[in-house]
Amino acid sequence: xxxxxxxxxxxxxxxxxxxxxxxxxxxxxxxxxxxxxxxxxxxxxxxxxxxxxxxxxxxxxxxxxxxxxxxxxxxxxxxxxxxxxxxxxxxxxxxxxxxxxxxxxxxxxxxxxxxxxxxxxxxxxxxxxxxxxxxxxxxxxxxxxxxxxxxxxxxxxxxxxxxxxxxxxxxxxxxxxxxxxxxxxxxxxxxxxxxxxxxxxxxxxxxxxxxxxxxxxxxxxxxxxxxxxxxxxxxxxxxxxxxxxxxxxxxxxxxxxxxxxxxxxxxxxxxxxxxxxxxxxxxxxxxxxxxxxxxxxxxxxxxxxxxxxxxxxxxxxxxxxxxxxxxxxxxxxxxxxxxxxxxxxxxxxxxxxx
Numbered sequence: 374x375x376x377x378x379x380x381x382x383x384x385x386x387x388x389x390x391x392x393x394x395x396x397x398x399x400x401x402x403x404x405x406x407x408x409x410x411x412x413x414x415x416x417x418x419x420x421x422x423x424x425x426x427x428x429x430x431x432x433x434x435x436x437x438x439x440x441x442x443x444x445x446x447x448x449x450x451x452x453x454x455x456x457x458x459x460x461x462x463x464x465x466x467x468x469x470x471x472x473x474x475x476x477x478x479x480x481x482x483x484x485x486x487x488x489x490x491x492x493x494x495x496x497x498x499x500x501x502x503x504x505x506x507x508x509x510x511x512x513x514x515x516x517x518x519x520x521x522x523x524x525x526x527x528x529x530x531x532x533x534x535x536x537x538x539x540x541x542x543x544x545x546x547x548x549x550x551x552x553x554x555x556x557x558x559x560x561x562x563x564x565x566x567x568x569x570x571x572x573x574x575x576x577x578x579x580x581x582x583x584x585x586x587x588x589x590x591x592x593x594x595x596x597x598x599x600x601x602x603x604x605x606x607x608x609x610x611x612x613x614x615x616x617x618x619x620x621x622x623x624x625x626x627x628x629x630x631x632x633x634x635x636x637x638x639x640x641x642x643x644x645x646x647x648x649x650x651x652x653x654x655x656x657x658x659x660x661x662x663x664x665x666x667x668x669x670x671x672x673x674x675x676x677x678x679x680x681x682x683x684x685x686x687x688x689x690x691x692x693x694x695x696x697x698x699x700x701x702x703x704x705x706x707x708x709x710x711x712x713x714x715x716x717x718x719x720x721x722x723x724x725x726x727x
Contacts, residue, residue: 434480437468444469495529495537502527503537507547512688513717520718550691569642569665578607579636581665583678584626584643586618589690591697599706600626601685602634602641603678608719609634609727610681612710616699620651627656633710638662645669685709 430438444454444465451469455462473479502525506518513521515535522529529537541547575581582604589597598618602611611633615622630638640663643649649666657664667674688709695705718724 430477431481433482434477437472437480438477440465441468441472493536493540495533499527499529499533500537500541503529503534504541504546507538507541510688510717511547511550511692512684516720516724517718520724521716550687567664567666568668569640573640573663573665575605577636578604578609579634579638581605581640581642582630582634582638583675584623584641584649585675585678585682586623586646586648587682587686589614589686589697591690593697595697597697597699597702598622599682599685601678601681602626602630603681604634604636604638604727605677607636607727608677608722609636609714610685610710612685612706614699614703614706618646618648620648620653623648623653624656627653627660627662631660640665642667642675644672644675685713688713 440454440458440460443457444451447453447457451462451465454460455465458465468480471479502522503518506521507513510517510521515538516531518538519529519531519534522534538547542549569581573581582602584600584602587599587601589599591597598615600613600615600618600623603609611626611629613626613629641657642665644667649664654664672679689706693702693705693709695702714727717726719726
């Protein structure tokens with residue numbers, strides 16, 4: 374009996390119910406430390422197929438199996454096994470307790486998923502409120518939507534609003550807008566330039582307004598030019614759309630700034646585009662507005678208005694149902710400008726509108 378136990382490593386016992394085989398590890402050295410009663414030595418194993426290694430085990434499971442075999446072959450000493458394999462003693466005890474010779478899959482990694490998952494605590498009314506506001510402003514995130522819902526009397530945390538949005542996306546109740554608008558950066562040089570003086574202070578609204586154009590290309594092939602003016606202190610924006618970007622059309626933006634910005638504009642910063650030359654520069658001079666021109670290929674110095682171009686592209690042009698014609702879309706653009714300046718929460722302003 375001792376010779377047979379020393380020569381065999383695995384005995385696969387035939388089961389009477391399933392017709393399959395079960396592998397049993399034979400003890401070669403007395404009592405087993407740290408194992409349960411079902412892992413005791415099989416005194417009279419049924420006749421079966423002898424295997425040198427257990428089949429269908431992952432690499433990590435085979436490493437654990439080798440550790441347990443080494444543990445039994447060297448006196449079943451947990452401390453010695455832990456030092457030999459570089460594991461902690463609780464780890465060796467855990468795998469000894471988990472190991473079942475008739476179910477070697479117990480050596481595989483167990484699922485790390487939580488046994489009790491968090492259940493939704495929101496109501497159907499809150500879901501409907503989030504869906505309604507999201508459909509109205511499809512480009513606004515959970516933080517902005519939480520501010521708007523709080524104004525309507527629906528108190529939701531930002532994290533819960535995000536979970537509700539994720540659930541609405543999974544169920545298909547809200548859909549992300551299709552990215553169909555592209556803009557192109559200008560790289561034209563300007564033969565003369567007036568740099569912003571180093572001593573020019575920007576501390577009040579109107580001290581510096583960044584002005585830029587963005588090209589709007591709808592799916593039907595039309596090309597629109599939007600003039601975006603952003604005050605770098607208050608984040609107040611003024612928007613105008615034209616069929617082309619010329620110095621004459623840019624001149625009309627000065628009138629819009631005078632009538633729609635709630636403060637006096639002292640200086641305007643522009644890039645080197647030709648639409649900000651000729652009549653536009655003369656208009657700034659006659660109105661007493663300082664005009665600063667960026668160095669060539671320096672869009673990073675216009676970060677505020679460049680970010681505004683992206684915001685208006687994503688939150689207005691990509692979701693609007695208006696006809697992409699300058700005269701048809703101008704009224705909707707003006708309404709969006711009022712929404713942006715008076716309703717939309719701004720993270721840079723503590724989630725307050727300008």
